[in-house]
Amino acid sequence: MAVTIRDVAKLAGTSVSAVSAVLNNTAGRRIRVSEATRQRILEAAKQLGYAPNPLARSLVTGRTGVLGLVFPYSRAFIDRNPFSDQIMSGVFEEVVNEGYNLMLHTAVGNDWNAADEKMLLDPRVDGLILVLPSPNSSVIARCQEVKFPAVAVVYATENKQVCTINADDQHGGFLATQHLIELGHTRIAHFVGDPKVSTAQPRLQGYLKAMEQAGLQPEPEWMVQAGFDWKDGYSATQRILQLPKHKRPTAIFAANDLCAEGVIRALREQGIPVPEQMSVVGYDDTWFASMTNPPLTSVHMPIYEMGKLAAQVLIALVEGREVAQRQYTLPVHLTVRQSTAPPPKESS
Amino acid sequence: MAVTIRDVAKLAGTSVSAVSAVLNNTAGRRIRVSEATRQRILEAAKQLGYAPNPLARSLVTGRTGVLGLVFPYSRAFIDRNPFSDQIMSGVFEEVVNEGYNLMLHTAVGNDWNAADEKMLLDPRVDGLILVLPSPNSSVIARCQEVKFPAVAVVYATENKQVCTINADDQHGGFLATQHLIELGHTRIAHFVGDPKVSTAQPRLQGYLKAMEQAGLQPEPEWMVQAGFDWKDGYSATQRILQLPKHKRPTAIFAANDLCAEGVIRALREQGIPVPEQMSVVGYDDTWFASMTNPPLTSVHMPIYEMGKLAAQVLIALVEGREVAQRQYTLPVHLTVRQSTAPPPKESS
DNA sequence: TTGAAAGCGCTAACAA
DNA sequence: TTGTTAGCGCTTTCAA
Numbered sequence: 001m002a003v004t005i006r007d008v009a010k011l012a013g014t015s016v017s018a019v020s021a022v023l024n025n026t027a028g029r030r031i032r033v034s035e036a037t038r039q040r041i042l043e044a045a046k047q048l049g050y051a052p053n054p055l056a057r058s059l060v061t062g063r064t065g066v067l068g069l070v071f072p073y074s075r076a077f078i079d080r081n082p083f084s085d086q087i088m089s090g091v092f093e094e095v096v097n098e099g100y101n102l103m104l105h106t107a108v109g110n111d112w113n114a115a116d117e118k119m120l121l122d123p124r125v126d127g128l129i130l131v132l133p134s135p136n137s138s139v140i141a142r143c144q145e146v147k148f149p150a151v152a153v154v155y156a157t158e159n160k161q162v163c164t165i166n167a168d169d170q171h172g173g174f175l176a177t178q179h180l181i182e183l184g185h186t187r188i189a190h191f192v193g194d195p196k197v198s199t200a201q202p203r204l205q206g207y208l209k210a211m212e213q214a215g216l217q218p219e220p221e222w223m224v225q226a227g228f229d230w231k232d233g234y235s236a237t238q239r240i241l242q243l244p245k246h247k248r249p250t251a252i253f254a255a256n257d258l259c260a261e262g263v264i265r266a267l268r269e270q271g272i273p274v275p276e277q278m279s280v281v282g283y284d285d286t287w288f289a290s291m292t293n294p295p296l297t298s299v300h301m302p303i304y305e306m307g308k309l310a311a312q313v314l315i316a317l318v319e320g321r322e323v324a325q326r327q328y329t330l331p332v333h334l335t336v337r338q339s340t341a342p343p344p345k346e347s348s
Numbered sequence: 349m350a351v352t353i354r355d356v357a358k359l360a361g362t363s364v365s366a367v368s369a370v371l372n373n374t375a376g377r378r379i380r381v382s383e384a385t386r387q388r389i390l391e392a393a394k395q396l397g398y399a400p401n402p403l404a405r406s407l408v409t410g411r412t413g414v415l416g417l418v419f420p421y422s423r424a425f426i427d428r429n430p431f432s433d434q435i436m437s438g439v440f441e442e443v444v445n446e447g448y449n450l451m452l453h454t455a456v457g458n459d460w461n462a463a464d465e466k467m468l469l470d471p472r473v474d475g476l477i478l479v480l481p482s483p484n485s486s487v488i489a490r491c492q493e494v495k496f497p498a499v500a501v502v503y504a505t506e507n508k509q510v511c512t513i514n515a516d517d518q519h520g521g522f523l524a525t526q527h528l529i530e531l532g533h534t535r536i537a538h539f540v541g542d543p544k545v546s547t548a549q550p551r552l553q554g555y556l557k558a559m560e561q562a563g564l565q566p567e568p569e570w571m572v573q574a575g576f577d578w579k580d581g582y583s584a585t586q587r588i589l590q591l592p593k594h595k596r597p598t599a600i601f602a603a604n605d606l607c608a609e610g611v612i613r614a615l616r617e618q619g620i621p622v623p624e625q626m627s628v629v630g631y632d633d634t635w636f637a638s639m640t641n642p643p644l645t646s647v648h649m650p651i652y653e654m655g656k657l658a659a660q661v662l663i664a665l666v667e668g669r670e671v672a673q674r675q676y677t678l679p680v681h682l683t684v685r686q687s688t689a690p691p692p693k694e695s696s
Numbered sequence: 697t698t699g700a701a702a703g704c705g706c707t708a709a710c711a712a
Numbered sequence: 713t714t715g716t717t718a719g720c721g722c723t724t725t726c727a728a
Contacts, residue, residue: 002469004721015699020723034697051469055412056721059403060704066451066472085433092452101472103414104440104450121350121399123705124414124449124472230639261639268641291578291609293616293641352705363715368707382713404705407720471721 003048012037012044019045023052058123067095067314068125070105072133082257082286083303084131087153090307091129098315100126121146126318129153129310133197149317151310156198163317164327165310169199172299172332173206176253176281179297179334181214184342185251185279188218191226191236191263193255200255203283207253219247228255233262241270250343251279257289260296264339275341285335294338302330351396360385360392367393371400406471415443415662416473418453420481430605430634431651432479435501438655439477446663448474469494474666477501477658481545497665499658504546511665512675513658517547520647520680521554524601524629527645527682529562532690533599533627536566539574539584539611541603548603551631555601567595576603581610589618598691599627605637608644612687623689633683642686650678 005023009016014037021032022041033041044050058064069091071084095102103125127149130139135156143150144161151163173190180188190207193200204223211218221243226236233254240249254260260282264274272278274294282289282298289296309328316323353371357364362385369380370389381389392398406412417439419432443450451473475497478487483504491498492509499511521538528536538555541548552571559566569591574584581602588597602608608630612622620626622642630637630646637644657676664671 002471002721005723006721016722017699017701017724018697021698024723032697037697053407053471053721055403055407055471056704057723058704059401059407059706059721060723062704064403102452104452123350123401123403265639288636288639291613291636292639350705353707354705364706365708365715365717366713369714372707380713385713401705404720405707407705407722408707410720 002053003050005050005052007048008041008044008050011048012040014041062123063318064124064126065099066101066103066125067091067311067318068103068105068122068128070128070130070139072131082288083284086286086303087131087307087310090304090309091311092307093304094308094311094315098311100311100315121148127151127314129307129314130155133194133199135198149314151314151317153306153310154197154199160326162326163313163323165306165313165330166328167199167301167303167306167330167332169202169332170206170209172283172301173203173253174210175206175332175334176203176283176299177207177210178214179336180251180253180279180281180340181210181216183251183279183340185249186216186343187222187247187249188216188251188253189222189224189240189249190218190253191224191233191255191259193226193228193259195225197228203255221247222249226255226259228259230258230262230265233259234266235262237263237266241266241272250277251281251340253281254283256284257282257286257292257296257298259283260298260339261288261292264292264294264296275339277344279340279343281340289335290337292339297337297340298335300333300335302332306330350401351398353398353400355396356389356392356398359396360388362389410471411666412472412474413447414449414451414473415439415659415666416451416453416470416476418476418478420479430636431632434634434651435479435655435658438652438657439659440655441652442656442659442663446659448659448663469496475499475662477655477662478503481542481547483546497662499662499665501654501658502545502547508674510674511661511671513654513661513678514676515547515649515651515654515678516680517550518554518557520631520649521551521601522558523554523680523682524551524631524647525555525558526562527684527688528599528601528627528629529558529564531599531627531688533597534564534691535570535595535597536564536599536601537570537572537588537597538566538601539572539581539603539607541574541576541607543573545576551603569595570597574603574607576607578606578610578613581607582614583610585611585614589614589620598625599629599688601629602631604632605630605634605640605644605646607631608646608687609636609640612640612642612644623687625692627688627691629688637683638685640687645685645688646683648681648683650680654678 005016005019009019018033018037019041022038092102129151131153132155140152140162153165155164177188190204192204224236224240226232252263254263260280263280267274267278274280282296285298285300289298313323353364353367357367366381366385367389370386440450477499479501480503488500488510499513501513503512525536538552540552572584572588574580600611602611608628611628615622615626622628630644633646633648637646661671
């Protein structure tokens with residue numbers, strides 16, 4: 001079996017409490033051991049290759065040094081999804097830097113609200129980072145109730161006590177649309193994301209605001225209920241191309257990059273060149289936005305940073321430090337690439 | 349504080365051991381409790397919202413129900429990398445299905461061999477899935493030594509005792525090259541992956557085998573030491589385009605999809621159309637292979653399945669079941685898309 | 697400066 | 713069918 005603190009104590013000829021004291025000798029604690037015994041203990045520990053059992057330690061201290069990361073369990077959210085990917089990278093980076101570990105949890109099933117709440121009370125994690133695309137999670141409510149440290153990412157809530165990390169989706173929608181307007185487009189479609197996801201609505205609001213501000217009246221057909229997947233963009237494009245010529249948009253602001261890729265592909269199949277005949281804007285600006293052809297103009301969402309910040313805030317919470325701010329809305333900006341251009345002459 | 353087994357026992361008017369017995373009442377165990385007390389206990393537990401503390405349980409049972417997943421800590425390996433992404437998806441799927449949890453570890457630093465071995469002895473995980481691109485890991489040696497359950501993914505070793513999950517890289521290299529030969533290419537370049545990574549060499553071997561079998565003598569300049577990143581393909585392409593006309597290849601077999609994307613981009617910038625003037629083959633066939641333009645012909649590696657299988661094998665190991673096989677080499681196949689075509693007339 | 701001992705919440709052997 | 717009890721490996725009072 002593994003070597004325990006007792007073995008070390010025995011070899012060093014001291015008590016277990018002395019060993020414990022020496023090995024937990026973090027700065028600030030008052031030293032209660034003489035240098036001589038300290039050396040003997042260190043020597044013995046080294047000789048035996050002793051490593052404390054974190055399970056036992058956690059049981060008594062009530063702290064584990066592990067953070068839980070929860071994604072909604074939809075294949076779409078863990079698989080083939082650069083968004084989750086980058087959130088995770090950011091979280092992981094911070095977690096590793098701070099000497100924590102990361103545990104992956106999941107809300108089984110597609111009902112993002114009904115995450116198994118047993119998971120919350122799991123004493124194996126000190127706190128939870130919840131990626132909660134749908135608003136008003138009962139999980140969050142529970143965390144608040146029992147004061148379990150938690151921070152929610154892409155989560156919309158009225159409750160100012162809940163720690164949230166969001167990006168400015170409305171401004172993002174505005175920027176995308178405004179960019180197209182400035183290029184001279186007047187017939188601009190917006191492919192709206194999954195309505196269950198809380199980022200979909202604000203982006204639409206931003207679109208509407210930009211249109212209104214430019215004195216443009218969007219046709220109802222231009223606001224297509226699509227979704228965040230590649231296929232959603234693909235089929236929505238097919239639908240929009242059915243519109244009579246005078247109603248057909250010259251630009252499409254897609255729900256996200258994946259969706260935009262579907263748009264581009266559908267257009268390519270129809271022989272409609274991007275951006276000459278149709279401009280396309282994505283959202284998220286994930287790493288593959290620069291890999292499409294043409295490279296995608298996209299609203300940059302600081303996803304990696306959001307993950308990192310989420311971990312930072314959670315760690316502060318866990319360690320009982322004051323957090324300067326509970327709710328963050330990170331800025332977005334537009335990354336212009338080659339998928340947008342002025343509208344074709346005959347259409348403008 | 350959280351409600352404990354004692355609270356439940358008290359409320360139900362029984363002993364803690366009865367509660368423990370009822371709550372661990374997994375099929376197969378002989379029941380030691382009368383139906384009446386069973387009901388009382390269940391009722392009490394429900395009423396109190398009792399959930400057992402996994403920490404305490406693990407401390408005594410020696411099992412945690414958590415698997416560790418270790419990637420080499422290189423940003424390239426967790427960030428922007430569809431490969432790790434898909435491995436993780438596969439692992440996660442299986443882990444969730446089997447009621448396990450997943451903990452993410454990392455080998456800090458770029459030295460993939462010197463993973464912090466304390467991590468291994470971590471009693472918080474029942475076993476380890478190690479993604480170990482470089483051969484002969486000391487970590488694996490240590491696992492064998494102390495009989496810590498572990499399975500290695502993309503790991504090359506002579507030791508038949510080590511559980512490994514690999515794909516048939518040599519055959520993959522062969523298939524890619526043979527496909528190009530069948531299209532009529534005779535001047536075929538291969539951009540070799542990072543030599544530290546154990547999949548790079550066998551793919552090159554497959555390339556050489558196919559060439560030899562077709563009676564083709566590859567020029568040394570055609571085997572370019574590139575790498576697995578996008579930029580590696582980009583710069584290697586620039587180099588290869590410097591070759592004098594008669595030595596210049598008409599097809600490039602890239603180290604992986606990311607690399608191939610770099611190749612395509614470099615070619616696009618030079619105005620060389622793919623596949624008309626240059627055929628390109630990728631490797632991995634990750635989800636984004638179908639998103640490039642043109643969609644990429646690529647060797648399909650069953651990455652998701654490898655992750656899933658790794659988890660399956662590890663769980664079997666952890667649960668003390670016999671594993672039918674310790675070492676797996678999963679088959680690959682070629683997915684032909686639109687980045688390959690016969691060589692241009694004037695060149696063949 | 698040190699060691700003995702209690703106990704974190706649970707399981708499992710043992711006794712009743 | 714039950715309850716008592718001894719730990720799992722550790723931290724942390726408390727007394728020496």
